[in-house]
Amino acid sequence: MKTLAKRLIVAAAVASLMVGAAHAHRAWILPSATVVSGDNAWVTIDGAVSNNLFFPDHRPMQIDAISITAPDGSSVKPVNATVGQYRTTFDLQLLQKGTYRIAQANSGLNASWKEGTETKRWRGTMAEYVAQGIDKKPGVELTLSSRRVETFVTNGAPSEIKPTGKGLELVPVTHPNDLYSGEEITFKLTDNGKPAANVEVTVIAGGDRYREEAGELVVKTGADGTVKLTLENAGMYWLEAESRGTSSMEGKPVNSMSTYVAVLEVLPG
């Protein structure tokens, strides 16, 4: 029973990844403020998957999948959470000084192979992959998909954001809560802790509903995973990057697909 439940969760996670990729709906976690001050600092946060940024019009983000990491590395539970038709809303009290990371991260294994003209699909764990003999299927392709959707909020001075070392993620050179219009921003992207070279990063300003064109900015990471960009206008931005590669898990070849999304606020410089 436990295994079944676990398998369903993984399946759901993978399914949501696939839906995300197929329909290009945008997932986001949007804080009411990214820079706060004082000893009683709160932010209210929305999580959703939508077409326009940042207008909830499709699905709420699953509240159970959201994790909050305090500046000291401890976990904080969201409070006053509500899952609505189009968005999930919750509050966060910033009891510590420094940077909080609010994220939804998941990953899952899936495989596909051909039986005659039919494409078979499978999802599960590495142990099941071997136990069920999926690894022996002719021409099987195993893919590890991971996705991280996050945002950052700072009370007082920005503090260090420790990389998770899992999947594609942003490693600050310029702190994500220290972004100003007209000033060059430098980020580094890593994939499983290694520099993510030659990865396309797309940045779109919120409020695209009111523009004829999204006006997306596309930049590529260099060999060391760094990317530089300058945003002329202050506002909330949605950043997305995706990397594909191959690696191995327990001696089996694996395709990896990793998606990263961050909501970033650029203040008037």
Place this chain on the structure above:
Amino acid sequence: MRNVVMLAVPVVMAGAAHAGTLELTVEIPKLNVAEYHRPYVAIWIEDASGKVAANLSVWYDIKLKDQEGEKWLKDIRQWWRRTGRELNMPIDGVSSPTKPPGKNTVKFDTGGAAFANLPAGEYKIIVEASREVGGKELVEIPFKWAPGAEATGSATGKTELGAVTFKLTK
């Protein structure tokens, strides 16, 4: 212990020898708006590299219960970014109540802590205002500092600040 004494003595002497006054008059415009709140104002000295050399004054609601006024300090945006976020408010001699519309004159003793470690050179006095349900504005006045120097300067804001005048006397 000996080091402390040796460091302290020149500072005290410099202060005693050159104590003067920095006088700043900040005009807060009278605005005809539906909801008026006095602006939060930060006054600081910036060095030639853009770094904060001294925090002179921050005007905010220092008397609200639970330091509720500190919640809005981040809205004095440039000050917050450059120095405010690193500080533990309130600060004696820096934190001060908000001021009413009109000309507000504040004086700083140049023999005081803010100037004691200020090397001679080019600086700017920066005044930044941020008003609840209102706008934000920043004005700056360049000046040359050296112990015992005299200087005057002025700048005028357009929206949230009126005339700002500066006078450094021996």
